[in-house]
Amino acid sequence: MSQHPVPEPLVLTQGDITRVAADAIVNAANTSLLGGGGVDGAIHRAAGPGLLAECRTLHGCPTGEARITGGYHLPARHVIHTVGPVWQGGHKGERETLARCYRSVFELVERHGLRSVAFPSISTGAYRFPLSEAAPIALRELRAALVRLPRLEQVTVVLFSAEDLDVYRQALAAAGAPS
Ligand code: ADP
Numbered sequence: 144m145s146q147h148p149v150p151e152p153l154v155l156t157q158g159d160i161t162r163v164a165a166d167a168i169v170n171a172a173n174t175s176l177l178g179g180g181g182v183d184g185a186i187h188r189a190a191g192p193g194l195l196a197e198c199r200t201l202h203g204c205p206t207g208e209a210r211i212t213g214g215y216h217l218p219a220r221h222v223i224h225t226v227g228p229v230w231q232g233g234h235k236g237e238r239e240t241l242a243r244c245y246r247s248v249f250e251l252v253e254r255h256g257l258r259s260v261a262f263p264s265i266s267t268g269a270y271r272f273p274l275s276e277a278a279p280i281a282l283r284e285l286r287a288a289l290v291r292l293p294r295l296e297q298v299t300v301v302l303f304s305a306e307d308l309d310v311y312r313q314a315l316a317a318a319g320a321p322s
Contacts, residue, residue, distance in 0.1 A: 152289050152297055153298050153299075154299040155300050155302065155308060156300070156302070156308070157301070157302050157305055158303075159301070161185050161186055161189035161190075161217060163219060163299065164218035165259040165260055166220050166221060166257035166258055167219055167220065167251075167252065167255075167257050167260045167261070168186070168260070168261045169223050169224075169248055169261065169263060170182065170225070170263075171225070171263050171265045171270075172224040173226060174203050174204060174206060174226050176204050176224055177195065177198060177199065180268075180269060182268070182303075189216060190215040190216050190217045191216040194214075204224060204226050206240060207226065207228070207240045207244055209225040209244065210251075211224075211251045221257070223260070225244040225245075227241055227265040227270050228240035228241055228270065228272065229266070229270045230271040237266075237272060238280055241266055241272060241281075242280050244266075245262075245285065245288070246284060246288075248260070249291075249292065252295060256294055259295075259298075260299070261299040261300070261301050262299070262300050263301055264281065264302060265277070267307070278310050278311045279314045281300065281311075282315055285298045285300070286318075
């Protein structure tokens with residue numbers, strides 16, 4: 144056994160992302176960045192009012208882009224807010240926009256030299272992106288980032304339900320071993 148085990152680079156887990164101690168957790172926000180339901184509401188509740196105060200200074204975020212703030216009372220040091228696409232049937236560029244969210248998050252991860260980041264399943268709640276379509280897009284972008292960013296040690300996907308975790312596991316198995 145090594146004294147300093149190398150972290151597993153890509154981890155899929157079930158749980159509440161507000162409990163995750165990473166350099167950053169990702170928020171599936173809306174364009175106002177002023178809080179909402181789902182994971183956004185949970186993150187704001189757990190972080191406390193300082194997060195909303197900082198978000199007010201950002202004046203929103205367009206769909207597909209990302210913004211970084213502090214983590215306040217969260218165990219995570221930062222929150223990276225990104226705005227996923229609303230699913231409108233799949234012919235409005237939703238897949239490309241979802242991929243752009245992940246890339247926008249990783250631009251900030253790189254710029255801030257972050258080593259660990261945890262994601263929820265962006266757009267698959269209130270924004271209705273089918274999970275079976277979102278999971279392979281997410282996993283492709285996460286693996287690409289792990290290859291591209293030498294300082295990035297661990298990416299975790301935190302699925303809220305066992306069913307969602309199953310879909311991600313199947314998508315990972317279908318994608319095969321990393322090349
Ligand atoms: P969106 O508007 O991008 O669809 P939602 O918050 O509605 O965002 O849903 C995104 C995903 O986050 C859903 O799969 C939902 O079940 C999940 N989710 C909700 N709360 C949490 C939480 N505390 N931790 C992790 N995932 C969560």
